[in-house]
Amino acid sequence: MDENILFQTINVSKSFGPVRALNNVDFSLQKGEIRGLIGENGSGKSTLAMIIAGIVLKDSGKMLKEGKEYNPKQIQDAFKNKIAIVTQESGLIEDLSIANNLLLGREKDFTVNGFIKAKAINEAANLMIYRILKNKKFNVEEKILNYSFEDKKLIEIIKALYQNPEILILDETADAFSRDNKNLLWDVIRKVKNEGVSIIYISHTISEVSEVTDKITIMRDGEIIDNIDSNNCTEDDLKKMMVGRELKSNYYREDNQATFNKEKVVLKVENLSSKDAFHDISFSLHEGEILCLGGLSGCGMSQLGKAIFGLLKTDTGTIYLPEKNKYLKNHSPVESINQGIAYLPRDRDSEGVMLLASVKDNITLVSLDRIKRKSSFISPKDEVTFAEKGVNELSIKTANINQFCIGLSGGNRQKVSLVKWLMRECEILILDCPTRGVDVGIKAYIYQKLHQLKLQKKSIILISEELTELIGMGDRILIMKEGNLCQKIFIRDERPREEEIINYMI
Known part of the structure; x- marks a missing residue:
């Protein structure tokens, strides 16, 4: 084994019911490397990331960290092995303060004679924020729910880095960031890379992946298509490998009026x-x-x-x-x-879809008055027909319309959030x-x-x-x-x- 390889997967596979999410994936990560991971929605990027982080269990294959077998059963196992992840979904408790979120599970370090010292927790939280984000200001005593989606993600990054990880996985974290916060994140990434941390950077913004990473892995349909040095490929090359076909570099409106x-x-x-x-x-x-x-x-x-x-x-x-x-x-x-009037919110997972409801229920929810018959009876058959039409309308990748939205990729959740309004014809x-x-x-x-x-x-x-x-x-x-x-x-x-x-x- 190459001594520079920190982590690798060998023939890792995963299925969710009839859907094959990963198929014999071989992936390796070197020490101090920033590895981009790109692919279409549903290509298997997040599934691979969650298996590495212990959130999802693999079906077959094996993983090695520093040459030793690594087989996490839960996310705590990943923490013990110095692997941290910031997922697409929120990983914070909304009703707790920033300080309590950052130091959740470490209260014993701030307990004296059975009492938790809130002041000490707040001071430690401020120190954590300053160490990573320098001039970015937060009121650590304020509840997380009062902060924007971007600020919440920055707090999650601080929490992940507090674990002193050797591998940090960022799953589409920067895709929702403003330019200022993206620049802030990239500064953090370069800083921890210089400290020897390896980073798996998942994103749909291909130009940014090329800019910030050392190497890029392209996935399609649960398999790795290629691994390419970031400075040896064009954006159009990457897009073609991702989708398996040519894409126009300009896919906006063609008219100028x-x-x-x-x-x-x-x-x-x-x-x-x-x-x-x-x-x-x-x-x-x-x-x-x-x-x-x-x-x-x-x-x-x-x-x-x-x-x-x-x-x-x-x-x-x-x-x-x-x-x-x-x-x-x-x-x-x-x-x-x-x-x-229809409204598609910015925060897809907390406002756009019901994650613990089916694709069918999400698509039909705002149109039940259109589906019901004159007798006010809502036919289950009509609901199914309506939902299946919506799935076909935007080619949503799902096992079936009864699959919960939490099991869909981020892009397919976005499709569900959009198609429910398209079906209502607002x-x-x-x-x-x-x-x-x-x-x-x-x-x-x-x-x-x-x-x-x-x-x-x-x-x-x-x-x-x-x-x-x-x-x-x-x-x-x-x-x-x-x-x-x-x-x-x-x-x-x-x-x-x-x-x-x-x-x-x-």
Whole structure:
């Protein structure tokens, strides 16, 4: 065995019912190496990561760490062997403080005469944060639930590194991060690499994988297709190996014109404000328009989307549906749905899908009033037909429609979250980062679907931090900064450039 190899799997296989997730996978990781792991949703990346981390048990094959057999039965076994993971799902307890989350299970270290010293725990938590993130500030006494998704993931990374791991697995951790937090994470990755830590970096953002890793492993259909040095391949090469076919490097809209019905306003927002979120927001959405909302993380655009749908209370201003002569004021999401408005949230797992419910129940939930018969009876057969149509609509990879969503890959959960609204055929769609955490194949499909919806005269508010997505899909682009809407409106006809938009974001 090569003395530089820290860890390897030999012929590792795993099935979930009839679905073969991994098929005789041979994988090796060197000491101090940053290894990228890429592939389409459902290719087996996360399954391999969870087997290494002791979360999922392999069916066959073996694993070696430093030449010795490694066979974890639970995640604690991985910790003992200095392997830590930050998964796609939240690994924190929402009702505990940051300090208590970071030091959960280590309370004995802070106990004197049977009493836990809260002050000592808080001081230790602050020291942990400073050691890893330096100038990033957190109130360690505050509950985790009060922090954003990105901040929660940063806390999970700190918690994982507190274990002093020899192997750190980051499963799509950076895919949801703003540019600032991505740069912060990459600094941390380079720092721990210099300390000898090996990292498995799973991501769908191929350009970033190439930039931050030493070597890249490509997976498809549960098998490893190839291992390539990061500086010896192009982004298009990697995409082709991932999906097994050529993908256009530009999969956005091909037209350069803002084409929508300028005479027909379907949603009008005037002077809308919500305390500490956004202030005095006014804009109109037209029939057949893709209106993009862009900005940095924390600019207020996600909260604005929630407010329009009825998930966030507003203090002043109006939301008006001219075609229905209907005002929405501190309304409920149910009322929005009844008025033909759909909402795809940014945080897929906690807001977009019910993880412990079936694919069928997730897809049918918002359309039960459409499925039920005149007698108000909901036919199980009709539910099955409806759900199967949704699965086929977006080619969702699932064992069957009764599979729980927690067993799906991240990208397929996103498909479930999206297709339930497509099946309801809403007239207005509010989509907050709809391509976050999905592979290039699914991303291309979603863009194609959005363009089809536009041609069907559906109206879309597309919220995104990705400049290429804003420019590639929007008829008009609005930029938010610190809760305010910038006066400048970018129009597709004018072919806006990234550097122009960035100047208004920062």
